[in-house]
Amino acid sequence: xxxxxxxxxSTPGVDRRGDIRQVPLGVQRRPSESVHNDFGAEHMLVxxxxxxxxxxxxxxxxxxxxxxxVKRVIPHIGYLHSGFEKLGEYRHYNQIIPLTDRTDYLSxxxxxxxxxxxxxxxxxxxxxERCRLLRVIACELSRxxxxxxxxxxxGIDLGAMTPFLWMFEQRERVYNLxxxxxxxxxxxxxxxxxxxxxxxxxxxxxxLREFLREFPKTLREVDTMFSRNGIWVGRTQGVGVxxxxxxxxxxxxxxxxxxxxxxxxxxKDRPYLGYEEFDFDVPVGEHGDIYDRYIVRLEEMFQxxxxxxxxxxxxxxxxxxxxxxxxxxxxKSAAMSDMExxxxxxxxxxxxxxPPAGEVYFGVENPKxxxxxxxxxxxxxxxxxxxxxxxxxxxxxxxxxxxxxxLLSDVIAINASVDIVMGExxx
Amino acid sequence: xxxxxxxxxxxxxxxxxxSPTARYQGVVPDSTMAPMRERFGAAIERVVTSCGxxxxxxxxxxxxxxxxxLRDDPxxxxxxxxxxxxxxxxxxxxxxxxxxQLRSLTRNAxxxxxxxxxxxxxxxxxxxxGLWIGANWLEREAYDMFGVxxxxxxxxxxxxxxxxxxxxxxxxxxxxxxxxxSRAEQTRQALAANPEAHYSMExxxxxxxxxxxxxxxxxxxxxxxxxxxx
Numbered sequence: 001x002x003x004x005x006x007x008x009x010s011t012p013g014v015d016r017r018g019d020i021r022q023v024p025l026g027v028q029r030r031p032s033e034s035v036h037n038d039f040g041a042e043h044m045l046v047x048x049x050x051x052x053x054x055x056x057x058x059x060x061x062x063x064x065x066x067x068x069x070v071k072r073v074i075p076h077i078g079y080l081h082s083g084f085e086k087l088g089e090y091r092h093y094n095q096i097i098p099l100t101d102r103t104d105y106l107s108x109x110x111x112x113x114x115x116x117x118x119x120x121x122x123x124x125x126x127x128x129e130r131c132r133l134l135r136v137i138a139c140e141l142s143r144x145x146x147x148x149x150x151x152x153x154x155g156i157d158l159g160a161m162t163p164f165l166w167m168f169e170q171r172e173r174v175y176n177l178x179x180x181x182x183x184x185x186x187x188x189x190x191x192x193x194x195x196x197x198x199x200x201x202x203x204x205x206x207x208l209r210e211f212l213r214e215f216p217k218t219l220r221e222v223d224t225m226f227s228r229n230g231i232w233v234g235r236t237q238g239v240g241v242x243x244x245x246x247x248x249x250x251x252x253x254x255x256x257x258x259x260x261x262x263x264x265x266x267x268k269d270r271p272y273l274g275y276e277e278f279d280f281d282v283p284v285g286e287h288g289d290i291y292d293r294y295i296v297r298l299e300e301m302f303q304x305x306x307x308x309x310x311x312x313x314x315x316x317x318x319x320x321x322x323x324x325x326x327x328x329x330x331x332k333s334a335a336m337s338d339m340e341x342x343x344x345x346x347x348x349x350x351x352x353x354x355p356p357a358g359e360v361y362f363g364v365e366n367p368k369x370x371x372x373x374x375x376x377x378x379x380x381x382x383x384x385x386x387x388x389x390x391x392x393x394x395x396x397x398x399x400x401x402x403x404x405x406x407l408l409s410d411v412i413a414i415n416a417s418v419d420i421v422m423g424e425x426x427x
Numbered sequence: 428x429x430x431x432x433x434x435x436x437x438x439x440x441x442x443x444x445x446s447p448t449a450r451y452q453g454v455v456p457d458s459t460m461a462p463m464r465e466r467f468g469a470a471i472e473r474v475v476t477s478c479g480x481x482x483x484x485x486x487x488x489x490x491x492x493x494x495x496x497l498r499d500d501p502x503x504x505x506x507x508x509x510x511x512x513x514x515x516x517x518x519x520x521x522x523x524x525x526x527x528q529l530r531s532l533t534r535n536a537x538x539x540x541x542x543x544x545x546x547x548x549x550x551x552x553x554x555x556x557g558l559w560i561g562a563n564w565l566e567r568e569a570y571d572m573f574g575v576x577x578x579x580x581x582x583x584x585x586x587x588x589x590x591x592x593x594x595x596x597x598x599x600x601x602x603x604x605x606x607x608x609s610r611a612e613q614t615r616q617a618l619a620a621n622p623e624a625h626y627s628m629e630x631x632x633x634x635x636x637x638x639x640x641x642x643x644x645x646x647x648x649x650x651x652x653x654x655x656x657x
Binding site: 085269 | 477532559
């Protein structure tokens with residue numbers, strides 16, 4: 001992908017000799033050339049967070065400064081640690097699904113789908129066509145709302161309030177759809193092993209189509225407001241750069257990896273949910289800076305709209321659950337009137353789904369990056385080990401490297417560009 | 428044996444595990460196994476396949492060399508560490524496992540390498556931070572949650588729990604779900620902790636400027652150390 005904007009923006013500034021001249025913005029600004037470089041004073045420590053809106057959750061950064069230049073950033077995490085992995089060892093597989101909502105709480109439906117897929121891989125079960133398409137819709141809607149939060153809050157971090165409101169208006173529409181489908185706005189818990197909690201209600205597709213018609217308009221407005229905006233370009237281009245080799249070495253994933261020029265997307269390279277049947281492109285950046293991460297995420301939203309349009313066109317009436325009474329609860333009336341259905345209902349509720357002994361790693365492309373669930377089963381109804389491979393945990397681990405040598409104000413922009421969600425990092 | 432302990436699960440005896448993730452490039456091919464066995468011999472202990480994904484068990488002493496070879500060999504090139512974690516089984520007779528999920532982005536292949544450790548003995552393996560920097564936080568988490576010591580790790584500290592956490596390693600099976608200490612004791616420790624002690628002296632270069640700090644801050648830093656509960 002070629003860079004969309006190559007503009008010469010400049011601002012009056014002071015060079016190192018103290019002469020006033022035009023200082024270029026957004027072109028390989030090197031913080032070491034900052035006028036504040038040679039203070040010669042001792043380093044200063046600045047504590048950011050854990051309770052600060054610009055840390056996107058309870059993240060604490062201890063920043064060591066030489067003048068205004070960042071010498072070192074030390075992230076302290078764990079303030080939101082809830083022991084989900086430990087809790088999972090004490091729960092049935094279907095009871096774990098509510099825990100997955102609470103990890104990456106900006107894209108709960110995508111987490112639900114990922115967990116159901118991992119358990120189904122352990123069981124060797126293939127879900128129905130309608131369920132598969134509805135799960136694709138859930139994943140892509142999650143991608144959109146997660147990226148909208150990202151772009152909105154990053155805009156606020158850099159001083160742009162208005163686009164945030166436009167984006168949250170659109171996000172609200174997705175949340176209304178989510179609420180109509182699952183009954184919850186945040187903690188959706190919408191998948192079950194072998195299917196879904198509920199089918200979409202009547203008229204839901206119409207609401208989705210309407211959203212898909214309206215939403216790209218807002219996206220284009222955001223594009224207009226940000227992509228060529230002097231302040232935005234100046235604060236994002238050439239800042240927080242990570243090379244492709246480093247991005248791989250740091251195990252980055254998702255837009256963080258792709259913005260550095262590594263074309264790896266789980267949906268393309270390890271297709272699940274039939275993503276290979278959908279026509280969509282994977283945007284890849286070139287410079288590995290904040291601006292490229294923004295462009296990648298913006299373009300991903302357009303691509304999600306494409307996938308959603310195809311998925312909703314293919315949606316046909318049909319069952320949403322596999323026809324296996326060992327996995328899926330019988331209907332209410334059957335459980336009340338049919339002896340066998342009642343027995344299955346009882347065994348399901350009391351004993352849970354029991355996959356055979358074995359283990360599986362299942363990675364999916366979540367908005368933040370590759371979310372992997374590693375499940376180890378010993379044949380009982382509760383996993384021996386439920387490991388979450390949290391994408392933002394690994395992405396955040398690169399923050400000290402990204403910030404080294406940057407300016408203090410860039411730390412906020414760089415931290416925002418990583419797109420972290422602390423529920424997932426601390427688990 | 429009651430029904431709830433039936434290992435195969437109700438009605439799932441003999442279920443063929445045909446994973447829908449067959450496209451996951453998980454079954455380790457001969458092009459990897461043959462040169463690995465030839466080079467490392469008996470250090471390659473066994474290969475176990477589950478749900479279409481193979482795990483190669485490697486002897487602890489050779490693990491670092493095997494991982495380095497897997498990363499650097501031009502035919503293997505596992506350049507991406509997807510995940511690093513541990514597994515402890517409920518059955519105490521089964522060994523403790525270190526799990527490395529490797530991926531080759533260039534070849535689009537996956538491989539899981541495992542190291543079996545004696546769960547009763549000291550848990551210690553060589554750090555792979557030198558091979559993949561991404562292992563830094565992952566190893567810190569494994570240390571925090573399981574107590575595995577990584578030889579050669581540059582900064583092996585707790586990461587999710589706080590530095591002065593006294594109760595042990597939460598994801599060990601011997602660790603009770605609600606923690607070892609009573610809620611009253613946990614509250615007492617939390618209230619007694621010195622928040623400023625989180626500026627640990629060795630990790631920050633403020634230590635160099637220690638003499639110039641105001642006296643009260645010097646005292647607090649010196650007294651708190653790494654936040655010892657008083």
